[in-house]
Amino acid sequence: MFLAFVVYPVGYGLWMARDPSLYRELLANPFYAQAVVNTLLFVALGVNLKLFGALLLSGFFMRRRWWIRAFLPVFMLPWALPAIPAFVSFHWMLIGEEGLVNSLLAKLFGVQGPLWLTNHRLALGANIVADVWKWLPFWTLTFFAARMAIPQEIYEAAEVDGASGSRRFAHVVLPLLGNLYLVCTLLCTLWTVGDFTTVAFVSEGAPAYSTDVLATLGMHYAFNAAQPSLGVAIALSALPALIPITVVLMRVVETRQVRL
Amino acid sequence: MKIAREMASVILLVALVVWSLLPVYNMLLIALDPDEGDIEFEGIVWPPDPSLHSFHTVLTQGYWLVADVWRQFGHSAFIGVMTMVVTVVVGSLVSFALGRLRLGEHWMLTNAPLVTYAVPASFLVIPFSRLMATYGLANSLWAIIAANVTFATPYAILILQQYGSLIPIELDEAARVDGASPLQRYRLNYLPLMAPALAAVGTFALLLAWNEYVYQYVLLSSTRNMTVAVAIAQFFNTDEAPWNYMMALAILYSLPPIVIFYALRRYIASGLMRGAIKG
Numbered sequence: 001m002f003l004a005f006v007v008y009p010v011g012y013g014l015w016m017a018r019d020p021s022l023y024r025e026l027l028a029n030p031f032y033a034q035a036v037v038n039t040l041l042f043v044a045l046g047v048n049l050k051l052f053g054a055l056l057l058s059g060f061f062m063r064r065r066w067w068i069r070a071f072l073p074v075f076m077l078p079w080a081l082p083a084i085p086a087f088v089s090f091h092w093m094l095i096g097e098e099g100l101v102n103s104l105l106a107k108l109f110g111v112q113g114p115l116w117l118t119n120h121r122l123a124l125g126a127n128i129v130a131d132v133w134k135w136l137p138f139w140t141l142t143f144f145a146a147r148m149a150i151p152q153e154i155y156e157a158a159e160v161d162g163a164s165g166s167r168r169f170a171h172v173v174l175p176l177l178g179n180l181y182l183v184c185t186l187l188c189t190l191w192t193v194g195d196f197t198t199v200a201f202v203s204e205g206a207p208a209y210s211t212d213v214l215a216t217l218g219m220h221y222a223f224n225a226a227q228p229s230l231g232v233a234i235a236l237s238a239l240p241a242l243i244p245i246t247v248v249l250m251r252v253v254e255t256r257q258v259r260l
Numbered sequence: 261m262k263i264a265r266e267m268a269s270v271i272l273l274v275a276l277v278v279w280s281l282l283p284v285y286n287m288l289l290i291a292l293d294p295d296e297g298d299i300e301f302e303g304i305v306w307p308p309d310p311s312l313h314s315f316h317t318v319l320t321q322g323y324w325l326v327a328d329v330w331r332q333f334g335h336s337a338f339i340g341v342m343t344m345v346v347t348v349v350v351g352s353l354v355s356f357a358l359g360r361l362r363l364g365e366h367w368m369l370t371n372a373p374l375v376t377y378a379v380p381a382s383f384l385v386i387p388f389s390r391l392m393a394t395y396g397l398a399n400s401l402w403a404i405i406a407a408n409v410t411f412a413t414p415y416a417i418l419i420l421q422q423y424g425s426l427i428p429i430e431l432d433e434a435a436r437v438d439g440a441s442p443l444q445r446y447r448l449n450y451l452p453l454m455a456p457a458l459a460a461v462g463t464f465a466l467l468l469a470w471n472e473y474v475y476q477y478v479l480l481s482s483t484r485n486m487t488v489a490v491a492i493a494q495f496f497n498t499d500e501a502p503w504n505y506m507m508a509l510a511i512l513y514s515l516p517p518i519v520i521f522y523a524l525r526r527y528i529a530s531g532l533m534r535g536a537i538k539g
Contacts, residue, residue, distance in 0.1 A: 006376050006384075006410060013387035060272065071273055073522065075280050080521035083471040084489045085510035089283040092290060092503070100286045133283070141528075187377070187415075194380020196474045201493075215382040219474065222386050235383035246378035250371040253418065 017233035026233060031209050035217040035234070038124060042199070042213050043192045046131045051185055053132065054139035055177070059169065061140070062147050079137035087201035090130040091117070094202075120210045123203040127211060130202045131195065139184060146180050147173065179252065186249040193238060214238055291315065291507035314508035323505055325494060328483060336487045337516065339401055339476075340469040343408040347465035348458050350409065351416030356446050358417070359424045360432050373414035381411045382474050389478045399485055407475045412465040419464075423457035424450070459527035463520065470517045488513045 026032045061072055078086065093100040094116040102113035116122045150173070158168050196215040199205060205212040205220070212220065214234055222231025294311035318326045354373065388407060389398070397403040427450075435445050451458070476487045486494075492513065495506040521528075 006379070009384045009387040009391055010379055012391055013384060016387060057276075060269075063269070065269065068269060068273060071277060073525065075276055076521070076525070077280050077284065077518070080467065080518045081284065081514050082467075082489070082517060084473055084492050085287065085507075085514050086283055088492060088506070088510055089287045092507075093283060093286045100282070100289065133279070190377040190380065194382045196382035197471070200473075215380065218383065219385070223478075228386050232386050235380075235386075238383070239379065242378050242380070246375060249377070250374050253371055253374070 013232050013236055016229050017236050019229065022230055022233040023237065025230065026237065031212065031217060032234065034210055035212045035214050038211055039193065039213040039238070041124060042128060042131070042195075043189055046128050046192050047185060047188045049128070049132050050135050050139055051181065051188060053136055054143050055181065057136070057140045058143035058147055059173070061144055076137045076141065078134050079141075081134075083134060083197045084201065086134055087130055087198060090126065090133075090202045091204070094126055117203055118207050120207060123206060123211045127199050127202050131192065131198045134198070135188075139188065142184060143177065143180070146177055150176055183249065183252055186245055186252070189245055190242060190249070193242060287507050287511055291504055291511055293504045295504075314502075314504035315512070318505055318508045318512060323502060325498065325502070326491070326505060326509060328486065329488070329491070329509065331484065332486050332488045332491050333513075335401060335480075335485065336470070336489065336513070339404050339408065339487065340466050340516075342401075342405045343412060343469035344462045344466040346405065346409045347412045347416050348462045351413050351420055351461055352451065352454065352458060353446070354413070355417050355420035355424055356450050359421050360429070360445065360450060373417045376410060376414045381407065385474050385478050388475070392479060399480060399482060401480070401485070403479050404472070404475050404487075405469075407479075408465070408469045408472060412468045415464065416461040419461055420454065420457055424454060427453050456527045459524050463524050463528055466520060467517055470513075 057075075061068060061075075094102075096102075096115070097113075099116075101116070105111045105113040114122060116126055154172055154176075155168065158172050163171060194215055195213070196219065199211060199213050199216045200219075203211045205216055209217070209220070214237070218231040218234035220231070221234060222228045225231075289307055291314050292307045292310040292312070294309060294313050317323050318329055321327050321329050389403075392398050392400070392403040395403075397406070431449055432445055435449055440448070470489075473489045473493070476490050477493065480486055480490065488509065492506060492510055495503070
C-alpha cells in the first residue's frame with residue numbers, strides 16, 4: 001500500500017517535474033517567491049501559536065475547578081467541526097463591511113473595521129488565525145492527555161517542597177513534556193506546510209495571489225493555468241526542507257521514547 | 261489574590277467560549293436568514309427573523325445546487341466510514357506486527373510509516389490523480405479512501421505503538437506458550453486491550469476524511485460522484501448567491517462528525533492518555 005500510494009506517486013511526481021528549466025522558471029516567478037515567504041510565515045507563526053497556546057491551555061484545563069473542566073467539550077468543537085464549513089464561515093466573517101467581525105466592531109466599539117481580505121497582511125493573518133482556531137483543540141488535548149498521565153505524586157512532592165505554580169511548570173512539567181513538545185512541533189510543521197484548505201477557503205489567495213502558500217499556488221498552476229508540471233515542481237521544491245524534518249522526527253520518536 | 265485568580269479564569273473562559281463559538285454562530289446567523297443569507301449583524305444576538313427555510317430547501321433538494329444532496333451525503337459517509345475502518349484495521353495490524361511480533365528492531369523500520377509525512381498529501385494530489393486513472397480508480401470513491409488511509413495510518417501507528425508498549429509483552433509470551441497463533445493473539449489479546457486507542461485512532465481517521473477537500477475536488481469530477489465538501493465549494497463558482505443554503509448545507513455536513521466525536525470523547529481522552537508519558 002505504501003509503495004502503491006506514496007512511493008509511486010512521489011516518483012511519478014519527480015518524473016513529471018524533472019525538467020530543470022521548470023525550477024529556473026520558478027525562481028524567476030514573483031508569485032513563487034511570495035508563496036515561499038507566505039508558507040514560511042504561515043508555518044512559523046501558526047505552528048508556534050498552536051503548540052505554545054496548547055501547552056498553556058492544557059495547563060489551564062488541568063485546574064481542579066468543575067466549571068473549567070465543564071467547558072472542555074465546548075472548546076473541543078473547532079476540532080470536530082469539518083474544515084470546509086469552518087473556513088467558509090471564517091471567510092464570511094471577514095468579507096466586506098457586513099461581515100460579522102466588522103459588524104461587531106461597528107456595533108460594540110463604533111470602529112470602522114478594515115477590509116480584511118483585500119489587505120495582504122491582514123489576509124495572511126486571517127489564514128493563520130483560522131488555522132490556529134481549527135487545530136488548537138487537537139494539540140491541547142494531546143498535551144492535556146500527557147499532563148493527566150504525570151503521576152499526581154510528582155506534583156504533590158513538588159508542592160511539599162514549596163514549588164509555586166510557575167516553578168512547578170518549569171521544573172516538573174517542562175522536563176516531562178519537552179520531548180513530546182518537540183515531536184508535536186515537528187509533526188505539526190509537516191502537516192501545516194501541506195495545508196491546502198485553510199488558505200484556499202479563508203483568503204482564497206487574495207488579494208491577487210499575494211497570500212497563496214506553496215500548496216495552493218501549486219494547485220492553481222496545475223488546474224487553472226493548465227501547467228501541471230509546474231504545479232508539481234512548486235510542491236516538490238519544498239522537499240529539501242521537509243525530508244530533514246521527517247528524519248529528525250523519526251530519530252526523536254525512536255531514541256527519546258516519546259509518547260503521544 | 262485568590263479572587264483575582266478566579267476572575268482571570270472566568271475571563272479566560274469567556275474569551276475561549278466566544279473564540280470557539282463565533283464562527284459557528286456566524287454559520288447559524290447566515291443559515292437562519294430567510295433571504296439569501298445577505299445578513300448584517302444588528303447588535304442583537306438573536307437573529308432578527310429566523311427561519312428554517314434554508315434547511316428545508318437543502319433537505320428536500322429544492323434548489324439546483326443542492327439537487328443531489330442526499331447522494332452526496334451518502335458518498336461523504338461512505339468515504340468517512342471506510343477511511344475509519346481501513347485505518348483501524350491496517351494500523352492495528354502493522355503496529356501489532358511491529359510491536360508484538362518484533363519484526364523490526366531498527367529505527368528505520370519501526371518508524372518507516374512516518375516517512376509518508378515527508379510529502380504532504382496536498383502536494384501529491386496531481387501525480388496521485390494521474391496514477392488513479394492508470395489504476396482504473398478515476399472518479400471512484402475508493403481512490404479517496406486510499407489517499408485518506410495513506411495519510412491517516414502513520415499517525416495511527418504512532419499512537420497505537422505507544423499505547424501498545426504499555427501492554428506487557430509477557431502476556432503475549434504466555435499466550436504463545438499456550439499455543440495461540442499470532443492471529444489469535446491479535447484477536448483475543450491485542451484488540452480488546454487496545455480498544456480505547458483504536459477508538460481514538462478511528463475518530464482521528466474519520467475527522468481527517470471529513471476535513472479532506474482537495475482529493476475529493478480533483479478526483480471526483482462529475483456532479484453525481486461529488487461529495488458534500490465539494491458541493492459546498494461549488495457555491496463559490498456561481499453568480500447567484502444563496503448563501504443561506506450554503507451555510508445550511510455546511511451545518512448539516514458538520515453534524516455527523518460532531519455527534520460521533522462527542523459520543524466517543526471519553527475513549528479518545530483515555531486512548532491518548534494511557535501512553536502519554538513514561539515517567
